[in-house]
Amino acid sequence: MKFHDILKERNSLWIFGYGSLVWKPDFTYKRCKIGYIKGYKRRFWHGDDFYRGDKENPGRVVTLVEDQEACTWGVAYEVTHSKIEDSLQYLNMREVVLGGYITETVQFIPKEKAQCPLLALVYIATPDNPIYLGPASDTEIAAQIAKCSGNTGHNIEYLVRLAEFMRLNCPEVEDEHLFSIEAAVLNTFPECGGIKAPDQKTLLLGTA
Numbered sequence: 341m342k343f344h345d346i347l348k349e350r351n352s353l354w355i356f357g358y359g360s361l362v363w364k365p366d367f368t369y370k371r372c373k374i375g376y377i378k379g380y381k382r383r384f385w386h387g388d389d390f391y392r393g394d395k396e397n398p399g400r401v402v403t404l405v406e407d408q409e410a411c412t413w414g415v416a417y418e419v420t421h422s423k424i425e426d427s428l429q430y431l432n433m434r435e436v437v438l439g440g441y442i443t444e445t446v447q448f449i450p451k452e453k454a455q456c457p458l459l460a461l462v463y464i465a466t467p468d469n470p471i472y473l474g475p476a477s478d479t480e481i482a483a484q485i486a487k488c489s490g491n492t493g494h495n496i497e498y499l500v501r502l503a504e505f506m507r508l509n510c511p512e513v514e515d516e517h518l519f520s521i522e523a524a525v526l527n528t529f530p531e532c533g534g535i536k537a538p539d540q541k542t543l544l545l546g547t548a
């Protein structure tokens with residue numbers, strides 16, 4: 341039986357977001373927590389030929405790459421009862437069918453130390469995916485992001501909203517990969533620095 345089938349039986353499913361899901365979940369959730377997962381680093385190594393790019397100029401979006409020394413911060417969303425099926429169907433279309441991600445199970449550790457770790461579903465793009473782009477220099481990644489846009493907007497927005505989310509909700513976290521790419525893009529397009537991401541209060545109100 342699949343992980344989320346087991347959790348569906350419990351009427352509670354946690355979903356961990358670390359890219360656009362931290363600022364644009366677009367599914368109904370009961371509550372959310374800021375926190376992290378161990379053993380993965382976030383990298384702009386996945387291609388996007390639908391949302392933030394197209395077939396000729398695929399954008400760059402984030403995925404998770406295994407690294408025992410690393411951890412990745414984001415948001416875990418709790419989906420309950422009748423919303424589980426709808427949320428999984430929505431995310432399957434958004435992340436798997438159109439995004440090229442697969443699902444894995446991870447242990448999420450809440451930022452609030454008094455709270456217990458929990459099991460969560462996560463969407464990861466792996467190197468065997470046809471639109472996986474892999475490593476490149478921060479400058480090359482920034483140049484690609486700067487010139488791409490797709491069905492939901494510019495690739496710069498995707499980058500800046502994620503960086504803004506981290507500054508607002510995880511100010512103590514250093515994410516050199518994310519912020520160096522953002523700096524390279526904003527050196528070229530300073531006017532994009534004003535994009536704001538929802539903070540946790542907005543997320544908690546479910547108005548993200």
Ligand SMILES: N[C@@H](CCC(=O)N[C@@H](CS)C(=O)NCC(=O)O)C(=O)O
Nearest residue numbers: 357358359360361388391439463492
């Ligand atoms: N799976 C990651 C990344 C998700 C992600 O960024 N997916 C892209 C699909 S390639 C997306 O949904 N983009 C919507 C948008 O950019 O508006 C997460 O948990 O946040």
